[in-house]
Amino acid sequence: MSAYAYYPGCSLTGLGKPYDESVRAVFAHLGLGLEEIPDWNCCGATSYMSISGDKAVALAARNLALAEPMGLEIVAPCAACYLVLSKAQHTISGYPEIAARVHKGLQAAGLAYAGRAVIRHPLDVLVNTVGLDAIAAKVIRPLTGCRVAPYYGCQIVRPYSGFDDPLRPQTMDRLLEALGARVVEYPLKAHCCGGSLMGTMEDIGVRMSFLLLKEARARTANMVATACPLCQYNLEAYQGQMRRAYGEDVTIPIVYFTQLMGLAFGLAPKALGIQRNLVTADPLPVTV
Amino acid sequence: MRKGSTHCRYAEDVNPAFPAEIMAQPGGEALRDCIQCGTCSGACPVAVHMDLTPRRIIALTRAGLEADVMASSTPWLCASCYECQVRCPREIKVTDVMYLLKRRAIEKGTYPKRFPVPVLAKAFYNMVAAHGRNSEARVVIELALRTNPFSLLKMAPIGLKLIKTGRMALGQERIKDPKQLRAVLDAMEES
Structure with missing residues (x-):
């Protein structure tokens, strides 16, 4: 059995709990081990590096140091964690002076x-290592009737990832098709x-998320699939504010791509955290 | 539009060291290559809300007009989506430049006061330095108390739903060995 060092990050213990549950369930179902990095700390997200440069690298690097003895590739489902850990790795390998200070700090x-x-996103592992054939072979309840807008967001495809195009990614599209879903054309997929x-600036955030959902509905999607806990929360929890601000109903379920995988595999909705989603996912091929 | 962005500038408004100091830092190196094409501003999903577009921030930085740059909300409105950075034809790390400007503003105390973004960043920073982990609810509540306490009332319905669905805990998440993390961060301070 192949295994990965698992970095859940803070969001997956809170807002993103259904993401954590569905990632673990899907990996287990595919025979992939996830071993949590012992005593991992917060990656620092966008806030820490707004305050401090080298210390932000060291903060993230403690996790890389804790993971190294495990001898496994790191899987980080949260887009911000994935970016920050990758950024720390790039900085350490590209800037010897900073690397020297970080090494001293760790010592x-x-x-x-x-x-x-090696830091990887589960989307990359599932599609490029496990492979679409192996995934399709596990599908027992094809996602017929699901018209999905595949939403990648920013930080899993930019600027460090390299497993897909930074502006027009395709990985999730192909995965969802392998699950039997119809994937709608969605030009805002990495917006x-x-x-x-x-x-912090709710009116701005509401406008940005509103445009994404308006477009998804215009493209006849009946759900949006995400790969990031913050994207999922922004798109899901503020649909009421969007309606009040713009006078337009954009109600649409926002699910994690791993929840859709689990449902297609026939796993129990509860094991995938479906009951924690705020917008009821009617088109899903199960009753929750 | 902020008044400061249209006024005349004079030689005494220029800090000639400013551009060199930004360009000397990791991520700022390629700033000298900017051709002012505006691709960054065109790509930026938040540019419409900014007082100065990213292209103008780069122009002002290279001209040494530090006060204009530091007073701008632009670096703090950057959502860190890196679209400008991957599209820039001159390979300027525009998003990383925004981080350099934020850090400089924090260091010099010139960030826009009471603007919620730096307040959030500081609350988050302090929590992680102390406990090793970020507890979402606590950060949000602290931010609200420091900027707009009434916003807590508005957030209550969402908060209740999140508690009900087991997606929000009010306790403080922490690592087992905060001393070890502290030692790393303290050593970074000394170097």
Whole structure:
């Protein structure tokens, strides 16, 4: 059985709990192990690097140092975590002076990092390592009737990922098709939802997320699939505010791509955290 | 439009060291290659809300007009989507430049006061430095208390739904070994 070092990140213990549950369930069903990195800390997200440069790298690097003895590739489902860990890795390998300071910092705490981390997003692992054939072979309830807008957001495809096109990604499209879903043409698939602006400048965040949902509905989607806990929350929890701000109903279920995988595999909705989603997912091929 | 962005500038408004200091930092190197094409501003999904577009921020930075750049909300409105950065024909790390400007503003205390974005960043930073993890609900509540306490009332319905669905806990998440993390961060401070 192949295994990965698992970095859930803070969001997956809170808002993104259904993402955590569905990632774990889907990996287990495919025979892939996920071993949580012991005592992982927050990646720092966009906030930490707004305040401090080198320390933000060191904060993220503690996780890479803790994971290294496991000898496994790291899987990080949260888009921000995936980006920040990748950014730390790029900085350490590209800027020797910063790397030297980070190594010194880690040493002061009895840690060491040889720079060998490979950081991957579950979408990349599932499609490019497990493969679409192996996934399709596990589908027992094809997602007939699902017309999905595949929403990648920003940080899993830009700027470090390299597993897909940074502006017109295709990986999730192909995955959803393998599950039997119809994937709608969705030009805004890698356009920003507003990220943490929803928490700080709500009017701006609501506008950015509204445009994404308006477009998804115009493209006849009956659900949006996401790969990031913040995208999922912004698009799902603010649909009422969007309606009030723009006088237009954009109600649409926002699900994690791993929840759709689990449903297609015939896993119990509860094991995928479906009951935690705020917008009822009527078109899903199960009764929750 | 902010008044400061249209007024005349004079030689004494220029800090000649400013562009060099930004370009000396990781991510700022390619700033000298900017051709002012405006691709960054065209690609930016938040540009419509900014007082200065990313292209203008780059022009002002290279001209050394530090006060204009530091007073702008633009770096703080950057949603960190990196679209400008991957589209830039001169390979300027525009998003990373925004981070350099944010850090400089924090360091010099010139960030726009009471503007919620730096307040959130600081609350988040302090929580992670102390506990090693971020508790979403606590960060949001602290931000609201420091900027607009009435917004808590508006957020209550969503908060209740999240608690009901088991997606929000009010307790503080923490790592087992905060001393180890502290040692890493302290050592970084000294170097």
